[in-house]
Amino acid sequence: MKSDVFLLNSDNSRPKAEIGYNENGNFSFDFKAVSIGDDTLQYEPTITVLTEDTVSENGVVYMAQKARKLSDDEVSVTIPKKITVVPNGETPVNVKIELTEKGKANLKAQFPNGIYIEGFVTMTPIQNDEVSLSYPFMGFFGDWQALNIFDSDIYDDEPASICETQIGQFRNSDGGGYILGHNYYVDGATEYNANKIAIKGSETGKNVTAAVSLLRNADKLTFSVDDSDGNTVYSESSTNVSKSYHSSEGYYTPMAAKGWAPFDVWNTPLDDGNYVYKITATLGQHEETKAFPIVIDSVPPEVISSRIEGAKWIVTVHDNHFIQGVCATATGNEPITKWIEPDAVSSDATSEITFDLSTSGFKGLTQAKIALIDYAGNTYISDYYSLSAAEVIYPQSVTLDKSALVLTEGESAMLNAEIMPQNASNKTVTWSISDTDVAQISASGKVTAKKTGNAVITAQTVNGIKASCDITVNEKQAETLPIAAAVSVKKNTLTGNIIPFRFQLGNIKKVATVSFTFQKDDALQFESLIGKNGFTPLGIKWNNDNTATIALSYLQNGAGGSLTKNELFDAAEVQFKEILNDMTVGIRLVDVSAAGYDKNGKAVYFTTKITAESANTNVTKKSSCDVNADGVVDLLDITYCQKFYRMGEKSIDWNDFKHCDLDGNGLIDIEDLIIILKVM
Known part of the structure; x- marks a missing residue:
């Protein structure tokens, strides 16, 4: 591929344009077409303006990592229609890009911090044997200097975009x-x-x-x-x-x-x-x-004082900055308690730490040390403190109010532990469960069932005495919504036409047989019963209370079966004979029964709910506004007339559609459409 023309920016340094940034959406740049050949060449330039595309997932909008072309109503470009390059010469080209108000509004809504505006100018040669040229450009719509350089840090509450400083x-x-x-x-x-x-x-x-x-x-x-x-x-x-x-x-x-x-x-x-x-x-x-x-900080923390109150060991500690942790130790090596951070809210504070001498770590000890470490890593281990003055009454037994518990997935229950003797120094109970997938238990003894299975819940006193409860979690049965039932009919019916009423079901699962009981107006005379969507009619029964019952069974390919379907659908159609006079007739659905199979294959009844119990139709003589002759005056009639809009009596096929000229003025016009609308 060879070309005698190449493109450069104005100072001859790069074959691209860096068009800067601004908030008004107006960009301009110059480049030049340079010839090193002996022929005069002409080009038709076009410009493509791109930005970042977006994608939405779970209600959150992300950059799609692909380009989107700005539409003509988002950006306006100004560029010469034709560029002529003379032999061994240079032709300057000026390009202007202006975002429209719509374009700026769209980009601000999608990218409140600003976004790149980029693309390329394509120079298409008028001469077929020449090569197309391309000149890229890039700019930024927004305030480039206003964007943060730093991401959030690990010490603040703002989530990081990439990672935390x-x-x-x-x-x-x-x-x-x-x-x-x-x-x-x-x-x-x-x-x-x-x-x-x-x-x-x-x-x-x-x-x-x-x-x-x-x-x-x-x-x-x-x-x-x-x-x-x-x-x-x-x-x-x-x-x-x-x-x-x-x-x-x-x-x-x-x-x-x-x-x-x-x-x-x-x-x-x-x-x-x-x-x-x-x-x-x-x-x-x-x-x-x-x-x-x-x-x-080179100064270690310190113990200010120590005292025994019953079964409590209260230690006062201090640090010139912040203490990271305090624990008790029997020898100065391994902790016998968990590390505790003092609740100091400011540096150089004094705090009290309380240890429970009735816990198992202190059992049998007459003395112990205090270990401290601050946030700078300075440590301090005290001398021994005597614990002989402690008055500790240890728990002797623990009993649960339930030895077995049966729950359904999602249910909760409380377990209560009784510690004896009643004057035990520490009645704290630690709860645990053998399988956290089956259930969970809180520090207060609240049990929440999670998944089908068995587990053992254990309550343990501070000195290691235990009691347990067996828990069984059963599967939660899915809530079954009632079967929806309805009756419907067209709003309008022409005299002399069969009147079909549709009996409908919805939200069904393994339904095999169904019956609909309804009341009808006296003017309605039964014609036929038709099954729909796999339901076969078993017959119609006329009851003594002026009601009728139709029954249907789901039969497919010569065998019985059942149907599962969520959306509302037609199960049956009851047709009534033609009525010759104008009147309104209808039926009312009074009862629906449905039977089928549960998940174990057992025949059962299902609960039902009638969502539309009445259906009425207006029986009228054919209206001149029913131009499409479907028995109903509706939007389809307006649409039918619209095909012949502005056609008149001089049209070749006038006899085919002159019935749309409802006002008789010899022209299908807006007045005819309005007449239909008034009749609807």
Whole structure:
């Protein structure tokens, strides 16, 4: 493929246009067609303007990762109709792209943060033996500088678009470490609290850095730390930093190459105190900064006091920042209690921690120690405290109010435990279940059945005494809606025509036989009974109370069976003889019985509900407005006349449709359609 013409932007640097961004939706760019040949060539340019398409799933709109062409009522383009390129010459071309009010409204609704406007100019040669040329362009509708550079961080409540920025302390030797501001000792802790970010000041071989989630590329990314006086004690930068993304290998989140070690230039540990860790991203003239408080803390937590009250051991603790966890230990090595985080809401606070000496961990102990750790990792283990003054009365037995429980899926019940003696120091019961798929039990003893099966529920006292209850969960039977039954007939019937009433069923499951009992007006004379949709008529019975009953059975291919169908359908049609006079006649459905089979194949009756009990039809002589002769004056008659709209008596086929000229003016016009509408 060869061409003597190529396309360049105005400064001869690139074969593409970068048209910038704005919020008014008006874009303009220039390029030129450059000839290196000896012939004059002509081109017809066209322009295609694209944006991002969207897709909706479960009510949420997502980018579809594919282009959508803007329609003519969304964008207006201005470009020469013909471009002539002279031999060895250059021809400038100006292109204008203007979003219409509709186009701007559509894009703002779909992309409130702005969206790319892109596409290409196609130069189609008038000469058949020449090559088509293409010139791409890209711009942005919206305020490009207003878009956030940073994604949310792990310490705020905003969900991340890609992943969360987080600050951690890592070992230089192997890169291992942990995220700061999180409790790693208390079971079930999920919070990441920026106010609890802390490190020791004198630890070597570790550095602090942030894994940064960027929504956009950054010209420059700077990591820095300021002390409480605003002096910068650490700073390093990276340039041309890629935005974050997810791949098969995980998330890409830029980090500082070296990280911050809390030492000065003379390798002296920095003073304890409050610092600010900053991440600053620069993109063009736009700059954003994320700042996190960080505390250098080299002081371990402490025990202020200890006292025994009955079976309770109450310990008062303090830390200059925040304590991460407190536990009791028999030897100073392994905890005998769970780790507890004090409820301090501010730093440098004093808190009380209460241990229950009646729990199994303290059984037989006359002394124990207290272990503490703060968020900087400083630890403290106390000397032994005497527990001999404790007055502990242990539970001797536990009894449940139910030894067996039978529930249906979704049902709930309460289990109650009685602890003896009544003056036991701690009557707390811990509940557990052998199979959590079958049921679940709450801390208060509420049992909720989940799935068919059997399980054992166990209640255990603080000193290990147990009682159990066997639970059986049965399958929940699906709620069966009643069978819907109805009767219907056309609104209008012409005199001299058979009158068919339709008997209908809906929401049926394995129905084999059905009967309809109805009352009719005296003017209606029975003609015939017809089965529909596989139902065979068994006959009609005239009752003494001026009612009639029709019965039908579902018979297919010479054998019995049953039918399952949700939507309303015709099961039977009862036809009545012609009526010659104008009148209104109808029937009323008074009872419906249906029988069939349950899931085990047993013959059973089903409940029914009549949803439309009356049906009436107006018997009238043929109307001149019934132009399509179907016995009803409706929209179909208007549609029939519309075919001949504005045709008159001079038309060749006038005799075929002159009956549509209802006002007799020799023309099928709007007045004729209005006449039909008034009769409907």
